[in-house]
Amino acid sequence: MATLTLRDVRKSFAQTAVLHGVDLDVRDGEMIVIVGASGCGKSTLLRIVAGLETATSGDVIIDGQNVTPLEPADRDVAMVFQNYALYPHMSVFQNMAYGLKIRGMPREDIIRRVDEAATLLGIQPLLGRKPRQLSGGQRQRVAMGRAIVRNPKLFLFDEPLSNLDAKLRVQMRAEIRQLQKRLRVTSLFVTHDQVEAMTLGDRLVVMHAGHAAQIATPMEIWERPADTYVAGFIGSPSMNLLPATLLEGGGAARLDGSGLVLPFADGARAGAAGARLTIGIRPEHLRMGQGGLDVMVELVEPLGGESVLHGKLADGTALTARLPGAAHQDGAMGLILPLEFLHVFDGETGKRIEAGR
Amino acid sequence: MASFTDINALADRTRRRQRREAFVTHACLLLGVLIFAFPIYLTIIGSTHDVNTIGRGDVPLLPGGETAANYAQAWGVGGGRFMGVPAGVMLFNSIIMAMCVAVGKIAISLTSAYAVVFFRFPFRMMFFWLIFITLMLPVEVRIIPTIQVMVDLNMTNTYQGLIIPLIASATATLLFRQFFLTIPDEYVEAAKIDGAGPIRFFLDVILPLSRTNVAALFVILFIYGWNQYLWPLLIVNDRSMETVVVGLTKMIGSGDSQNEWNVIMATAVLALLPPVAVVVLMQRWFVKGLTETEK
Numbered sequence: 001m002a003t004l005t006l007r008d009v010r011k012s013f014a015q016t017a018v019l020h021g022v023d024l025d026v027r028d029g030e031m032i033v034i035v036g037a038s039g040c041g042k043s044t045l046l047r048i049v050a051g052l053e054t055a056t057s058g059d060v061i062i063d064g065q066n067v068t069p070l071e072p073a074d075r076d077v078a079m080v081f082q083n084y085a086l087y088p089h090m091s092v093f094q095n096m097a098y099g100l101k102i103r104g105m106p107r108e109d110i111i112r113r114v115d116e117a118a119t120l121l122g123i124q125p126l127l128g129r130k131p132r133q134l135s136g137g138q139r140q141r142v143a144m145g146r147a148i149v150r151n152p153k154l155f156l157f158d159e160p161l162s163n164l165d166a167k168l169r170v171q172m173r174a175e176i177r178q179l180q181k182r183l184r185v186t187s188l189f190v191t192h193d194q195v196e197a198m199t200l201g202d203r204l205v206v207m208h209a210g211h212a213a214q215i216a217t218p219m220e221i222w223e224r225p226a227d228t229y230v231a232g233f234i235g236s237p238s239m240n241l242l243p244a245t246l247l248e249g250g251g252a253a254r255l256d257g258s259g260l261v262l263p264f265a266d267g268a269r270a271g272a273a274g275a276r277l278t279i280g281i282r283p284e285h286l287r288m289g290q291g292g293l294d295v296m297v298e299l300v301e302p303l304g305g306e307s308v309l310h311g312k313l314a315d316g317t318a319l320t321a322r323l324p325g326a327a328h329q330d331g332a333m334g335l336i337l338p339l340e341f342l343h344v345f346d347g348e349t350g351k352r353i354e355a356g357r
Numbered sequence: 358m359a360s361f362t363d364i365n366a367l368a369d370r371t372r373r374r375q376r377r378e379a380f381v382t383h384a385c386l387l388l389g390v391l392i393f394a395f396p397i398y399l400t401i402i403g404s405t406h407d408v409n410t411i412g413r414g415d416v417p418l419l420p421g422g423e424t425a426a427n428y429a430q431a432w433g434v435g436g437g438r439f440m441g442v443p444a445g446v447m448l449f450n451s452i453i454m455a456m457c458v459a460v461g462k463i464a465i466s467l468t469s470a471y472a473v474v475f476f477r478f479p480f481r482m483m484f485f486w487l488i489f490i491t492l493m494l495p496v497e498v499r500i501i502p503t504i505q506v507m508v509d510l511n512m513t514n515t516y517q518g519l520i521i522p523l524i525a526s527a528t529a530t531l532l533f534r535q536f537f538l539t540i541p542d543e544y545v546e547a548a549k550i551d552g553a554g555p556i557r558f559f560l561d562v563i564l565p566l567s568r569t570n571v572a573a574l575f576v577i578l579f580i581y582g583w584n585q586y587l588w589p590l591l592i593v594n595d596r597s598m599e600t601v602v603v604g605l606t607k608m609i610g611s612g613d614s615q616n617e618w619n620v621i622m623a624t625a626v627l628a629l630l631p632p633v634a635v636v637v638l639m640q641r642w643f644v645k646g647l648t649e650t651e652k
Contacts, residue, residue: 050546052546052550071549072546072549073551077550083543085541085543085547087562089566098551098553099551099552102552102553102557
């Protein structure tokens with residue numbers, strides 16, 4: 001049980017800057033998911049917290065203690081690796097006990113702790129086996145068991161679900177979450193999968209090009225994304241982003257292609273008339289009906305209860321809609337943009353523009 | 358459609374062909390075995406006759422009655438032109454040398470490969486290339502300076518003198534380096550988080566993972582050490598330190614001298630046994646390691 005604070009963590013490999021100063025406060029028992037596309041620096045950040053990588057500058061503070069100069073073993077963290085990194089020549093028991101053995105714990109205590117962790121994870125019958133005799137899900141559990149027995153201040157997960165098949169991934173995702181809540185261990189979880197991020201995290205850190213683009217709860221990120229990158233990254237299918245201009249008075253925007261005028265439901269935006277904007281609308285918020293956008297639907301993906309429609313506007317801008325029901329067809333159709341669900345972003349910087357001056 | 362008689366005829370033909378093929382295959386194999394095994398067979402047969410049988414120029418193909426006497430002489434007394442060293446002593450010397458060379462080479466190569474692969478230190482690659490370059494300098498090329506060094510260090514006629522110059526091995530270092538490079542970084546990182554230092558990691562993870570390679574290399578290097586000829590010939594002139602490969606050639610005289618071929622052949626058979634034992638024993642280990650390890 002511990003808190004974690006990152007203060008202006010930067011990292012460069014030779015000339016390439018990978019992290020441009022990340023600040024983060026993790027509360028006791030919180031599960032933070034670091035999510036981002038590959039190459040955004042999320043794994044590097046995790047490895048800096050673990051001590052496997054040294055930050056170029058900045059501090060890592062665990063439980064009020066600056067651990068920046070400490071070795072990984074002295075930071076009291078446990079890590080679950082993407083490939084689990086179970087020692088292939090050791091049995092499950094030996095794998096789980098190894099860290100404790102090195103720390104000089106008496107044998108009876110080791111047996112008791114491993115036993116407890118194995119019971120918790122339901123892997124007790126596997127203790128005598130070698131890693132290669134285990135299935136992917138079992139290896140995953142053993143890797144978590146190895147972390148749990150240490151009873152560390154911090155759990156670090158480096159994309160631990162990416163080697164599992166889709167069904168098992170959903171199951172293990174739920175298991176990890178339940179376990180984390182039960183043990184109340186402060187955790188950092190790195191993933192590139194936004195569904196994993198949304199379902200697992202108390203809060204998310206959306207990383208983009210070495211910055212933390214937004215740090216907030218999953219719902220907040222979904223409802224009020226900080227910029228167009230986050231808006232496009234979180235949510236599936238991703239948010240439609242349409243270029244527009246701000247009208248006189250800041251109370252409405254005109255879409256570039258169709259000329260449709262959209263008054264802002266929640267109040268005027270600051271900015272000069274004619275300023276470039278990006279209007280965002282999630283596919284699931286679009287509704288069928290006339291008087292909005294005219295869309296040429298090119299592909300319909302039925303998902304059972306609902307369908308995803310891919311189409312183009314008259315000027316060629318792509319548009320995605322998620323509509324209830326399965327009976328949709330290719331061809332022209334009208335879609336309404338409900339005004340209360342619009343997101344307004346700066347057309348140049350991509351930053352979210354809130355209502356009010 | 359073919360009738361039943363046709364089918365029977367076809368089946369007969371297939372059977373005949375299969376028999377013919379089996380015959381050809383076995384004939385080839387037998388020929389190969391003969392070519393390889395016949396000299397060894399002759400040696401074994403030769404070691405069972407008395408000195409005059411072979412001395413007459415006959416090549417007996419059936420065992421004679423002098424087995425016990427020949428082997429007793431070879432083991433305990435020795436034979437040949439200079440009534441040399443008993444095979445027991447020479448075998449002991451050879452085993453000590455081959456063992457120490459193999460174990461020493463593996464130990465040095467394991468640790469140097471470990472250093473080169475898992476540690477970052479200045480001139481790391483330079484050290485690696487220095488080791489690599491020695492591949493191009495076999496014992497024979499550097500033999501004069503090496504002898505000089507051994508003489509200066511008073512190491513002639515000692516086991517150290519016999520063994521140490523042969524221990525450094527670029528080949529084994531290279532092999533272990535390649536193997537270590539295939540070990541995922543995640544093991545290193547997991548060990549770091551588990552709190553295992555470099556020596557613990559080496560003993561607990563690297564060594565067990567390398568045991569297949571160690572077994573394979575041990576076989577190769579033991580044979581290498583066993584077969585050394587030039588170096589032991591030069592560094593040792595005390596005959597009680599002689600290795601069996603050198604001793605065996607010294608037993609054979611040239612010119613008109615009468616060679617005790619029966620004793621020479623008995624010694625040769627004895628000299629065959631340890632390498633064969635190593636190959637047979639380690640092979641089992643080696644295969645077991647192969648089937649059990651998984652990365």
